[in-house]
Amino acid sequence: MSLQLDQRQRAMLAEMGVKLWAPRAKAAAESAAAVKTRAPVEKAAPVPAPARTPPPARPAPLPVSGPIPAAAPASAALGPRPEGVESMDWPALEAAVAGCRACGLCAHRTQAVFGVGSRAADWMVVGEAPGDNEDRQGQPFVGQAGKLLDNMLAAIGLSRQASADTPLAGRQGVYIANVLKCRPPGNRNPQPEEVAQCEPYLRRQVALVQPRIILAMGRFAVQSLLQTTEPIGRLRGRVHQYRGVPVIVTYHPAYLLRALPEKAKAWQDLCLALKVAGAPA
Numbered sequence: 001m002s003l004q005l006d007q008r009q010r011a012m013l014a015e016m017g018v019k020l021w022a023p024r025a026k027a028a029a030e031s032a033a034a035v036k037t038r039a040p041v042e043k044a045a046p047v048p049a050p051a052r053t054p055p056p057a058r059p060a061p062l063p064v065s066g067p068i069p070a071a072a073p074a075s076a077a078l079g080p081r082p083e084g085v086e087s088m089d090w091p092a093l094e095a096a097v098a099g100c101r102a103c104g105l106c107a108h109r110t111q112a113v114f115g116v117g118s119r120a121a122d123w124m125v126v127g128e129a130p131g132d133n134e135d136r137q138g139q140p141f142v143g144q145a146g147k148l149l150d151n152m153l154a155a156i157g158l159s160r161q162a163s164a165d166t167p168l169a170g171r172q173g174v175y176i177a178n179v180l181k182c183r184p185p186g187n188r189n190p191q192p193e194e195v196a197q198c199e200p201y202l203r204r205q206v207a208l209v210q211p212r213i214i215l216a217m218g219r220f221a222v223q224s225l226l227q228t229t230e231p232i233g234r235l236r237g238r239v240h241q242y243r244g245v246p247v248i249v250t251y252h253p254a255y256l257l258r259a260l261p262e263k264a265k266a267w268q269d270l271c272l273a274l275k276v277a278g279a280p281a
């Protein structure tokens, strides 16, 4: 597939550690141009040099730290998930998530993290669960991992800033949500019953957005969407399906920050997604 990239996108790919082939003379000219545009990119997403970072001992999309509270405290006052999620509109769905107490994670959240971006987008990114920063800010994929995701998306012409009421919201926008809307304490792994309770909200978000492609990022997002226990490494490079929508599997940006050599694979995954969904206008 031939992918036309402008200087800004090439500079962002350089920040990701992805090298693009180009004829020698052309590459030299583009490299000089990319240097001129580098200052704003570095400000947006500083990424350390790949050669100095050793590979991780084992792939782990999100760190597990501290004691793992397995169940909600007695004071959590759990309740059933609101009925009719499958037919809710956006305001009703957002309100249902904000007030949800269907699993024990409600006891630990600052706020539920619903989703962000264009609700008319062709592309949807699905992550795992809010971390500390997301829990505080109420947005998925913030902090360094969020910046890396934004740079990855910018490299293929997408932006979470493209709002639903702009003409390019469908082609250039992206909607970003997590499988779990509330933060697991200590960034522990989600538990199956928590994922099962929360999945109908994501299912409704996908039905409302009607994306042309879903980029599933991280082990729990992938395994939840595809109902599998296979590792990401064995699921990459193929087109999967979630309720009729093509799904491309890739690594979580938080993992890529710790495993810089895997960025090239993430770029391959983005290229496959582009091939399936078509390049943004």
Ligand code: SF4
Pocket (backbone or CB within 6 Å): 097, 100, 101, 102, 103, 104, 105, 106, 112, 180, 181, 182, 194, 197, 198
């Ligand atoms: S994680 Fe999902 S199911 Fe659990 S309380 Fe939060 S919104 Fe409800």
